[in-house]
Every structure is written in C-alpha cells, then in structure tokens.
Amino acid sequence: MALFGNRLPADIRTRLSGERVLSFAPAPSGGYAVATFVALHLPGGERVPWHTVDKASWDETGMNITTVTGGVYRVDIEEPGFLPETIRERVQNSIVANRYVKLTAEAGVRFIARRIAGTDTIEWELAFDDGLDGSDPGVLAAAEQALEQVRRSLGV
Structure with missing residues (x-):
C-alpha cells in the first residue's frame, strides 16, 4: 500500500487539461471517476460541470448522476473513497x-x-x-x- 494512497495515472491527468484534481475512484470496468475543481469526469470520458449536476445518489455498487437537463449517468464504483463527499461539496458550492x-x-x-x-x-x-x-x-x-x-x- 502506498504511503499516501493510490495515484491517478498520468494519462488520466493529461486528459484533464490541467484541472485541479480533488478526488477520484477507479471503476471496475476500467478508467476513473475524477472530481476536479470545475467538473466531474466520468470513466467513459464524459465531463459534467458542477453547475449542471442536479442530483447525485449512491448505492452499494456505484453512483447515479442526473443533470439539470435530464441527462442520467451511471458509474459503477466499488471503493469510492472521498468521491461522494467531494461531489456533494462541489454541487452545493x-x-x-x-x-x-x-x-x-x-x-x-x-x-x-x-x-x-x-x-x-x-x-x-x-x-x-x-x-x-x-x-x-x-x-x-x-x-x-x-x-x-x-x-x-x-x-x-
């Protein structure tokens, strides 16, 4: 186990175009859900800015994100780490x-x-x-x- 936890792979960081990473969690199917200062990046490559998130809900296998325009995203995540708290804080902010x-x-x-x-x-x-x-x-x-x-x- 790494002293300061897992690190986000360099290729994922590069795709974020310099956005500051706040938290992340690996998806069992590959990829990562990454919360940055300005958006939630989903494993499939979708970028969901915080001001467009209407609701995020969690269950035992992952999260559902609903946008203000009615878009719905499902992301399976086994070990969410601080991602739920970060999403809540960013949406409320x-x-x-x-x-x-x-x-x-x-x-x-x-x-x-x-x-x-x-x-x-x-x-x-x-x-x-x-x-x-x-x-x-x-x-x-x-x-x-x-x-x-x-x-x-x-x-x-």
Whole structure:
C-alpha cells in the first residue's frame, strides 16, 4: 500500500487539461471517476460541470448522476473513497441561491442560481411545477418577472 494512497495515472491527468484534481475512484470496468475543481469526469470520458449536476445518489455498487437537463449517468464504483463527499461539496458550492415563487394559486417555479466554477458567471435555472408549461409565453413572462424580483431581492 502506498504511503499516501493510490495515484491517478498520468494519462488520466493529461486528459484533464490541467484541472485541479480533488478526488477520484477507479471503476471496475476500467478508467476513473475524477472530481476536479470545475467538473466531474466520468470513466467513459464524459465531463459534467458542477453547475449542471442536479442530483447525485449512491448505492452499494456505484453512483447515479442526473443533470439539470435530464441527462442520467451511471458509474459503477466499488471503493469510492472521498468521491461522494467531494461531489456533494462541489454541487452545493455551485448553488448561490434557491427560491420558489408561486405563479398561480396551484403552481410555481423554482429559481436556482448556479455559479460556474472558476468564473464569476452565474446561470439561472428555472424548474416549473407540473401543470405549468415553461414554453407558454404568458407563463414565461410571469416567470421572468418573478426572476427579476428574486434577483433584485438577493442582489444576484
């Protein structure tokens, strides 16, 4: 056993284009899941920036990552090390604000402001309740007005 644990292979580090590695775990099928300061790199070569991760869940054989656009990734990992904690911290760190606003008596929209790691850029995500059509011009106009009020009240 190495004194300071396992090291990430040089070819994997090279593929990360200089991103600072925070934690990693080997996948039984080969490759590594690598958490960097700005993204989660999956064994298949996918790069998932932290501000796009909606949810990460773990079970006894690995993790499921769901993105804000509905993408789902499954990664088998037998020994996750610090990867679960790192993923949780990075996703939470990306969230600047999270507010819910009712647009009708029955439904509303959740506004989530996310920081893009390594930049000063904030992106707003709108998650409409079931029953609200986010592509409807009237609903969209009401949501944009509510978002402007939320942004002013939070100074974001």
